[in-house]
Every structure is written in C-alpha cells, then in structure tokens.
Amino acid sequence: MKKLVLGFFMSIMAVFGLSTIAVNPVNAQGSNIPSSWDQTTSNSPVQGGINVAGGTDTDQGDRIIQVIKNLINYVLGFLGLVALIMLLYGGWKIVTGGEDEGATKSGMQILRNAAIGIWFIGISWFLVTFIFFVFWLVTN
Numbered sequence: 001m002k003k004l005v006l007g008f009f010m011s012i013m014a015v016f017g018l019s020t021i022a023v024n025p026v027n028a029q030g031s032n033i034p035s036s037w038d039q040t041t042s043n044s045p046v047q048g049g050i051n052v053a054g055g056t057d058t059d060q061g062d063r064i065i066q067v068i069k070n071l072i073n074y075v076l077g078f079l080g081l082v083a084l085i086m087l088l089y090g091g092w093k094i095v096t097g098g099e100d101e102g103a104t105k106s107g108m109q110i111l112r113n114a115a116i117g118i119w120f121i122g123i124s125w126f127l128v129t130f131i132f133f134v135f136w137l138v139t140n
Contacts, residue, residue, distance in 0.1 A: 069132050076125050083121060086114035 090110030097103030 065132065065135070069128070072128050073125070076121055076128070080118065080121050083114045083117045086110055086117070090114060 087110075090107045093107035093110060094104055095107075097107060
C-alpha cells in the first residue's frame with residue numbers, strides 16, 4: 001500500500017511539474033517585425049518592401065537566433081513529454097504490479113530515471129535561456 005501511494009503521488013507531481021516545462025507559448029512572427037496593418041499612410045496593407053518582409057534588414061540575425069532558440073525549446077518540450085510518459089508508465093507499473101516485487105522495483109527505477117531526466121531537462125532549459133540572454137546582452 002505504501003508503494004501504491006508513493007507511486008500515485010510521484011505521478012501526480014510529475015504531471016504538474018512537467019506542465020510548466022512542456023507548455024511553451026510561441027510567437028510565430030517575433031515581436032520585432034513591424035505590422036504592415038499599423039501604417040496609415042496608404043490604403044495598401046503592404047509597405048516597406050524587403051526590409052519589412054525580412055529580406056536584408058539588420059535584424060535578420062536576430063530572427064535566426066530566435067529560430068534556433070525556439071527549436072531548442074521545442075526539443076526540450078518534446079523530451080519533457082517523453083519524460084512525462086515515462087513517469088506515468090512507471091507509476092502504472094507500480095500500481096498494477098501488486099505483490100510482484102520485481103514489477104514494483106522496475107516501476108520505481110523507471111520513476112527515478114524519469115525524475116533525473118526531468119531534472120536535466122530543467123537545467124538544460126535554464127542554461128539555454130541564460131546563454132541566449134547573455135548573447136542578447138552582448139550583441140545589443
């Protein structure tokens with residue numbers, strides 16, 4: 001019974017803990033791209049040419065950095081989803097293991113490994129965010 005309760009609470013903590021990692025709001029166009037609809041000098045919504053569309057403007061490098069950062073965040077989010085599935089599977093294995101000591105140990109090992117994975121994912125997200133922040137400070 002003790003292992004059942006422990007597995008249940010670890011699964012619940014994993015679900016709520018990963019919800020903060022896996023949810024990543026995305027801004028598809030970035031915040032530094034001017035909106036052509038905000039310009040009131042003409043009736044045409046398209047103005048500014050290549051620079052507005054992102055052709056040869058100086059902030060093209062910023063967009064590439066943002067794409068790389070978003071890609072890394074998506075990969076970390078996917079790994080968080082995999083860790084969540086592992087946590088749920090480990091908890092399920094503990095709960096359904098019953099009297100089988102091997103299944104319970106196996107479930108606990110899966111939970112332990114998934115928790116370590118979540119820890120590494122969190123540290124990786126922090127390091128990526130910090131590195132890109134420092135890079136932004138240096139370049140701006």
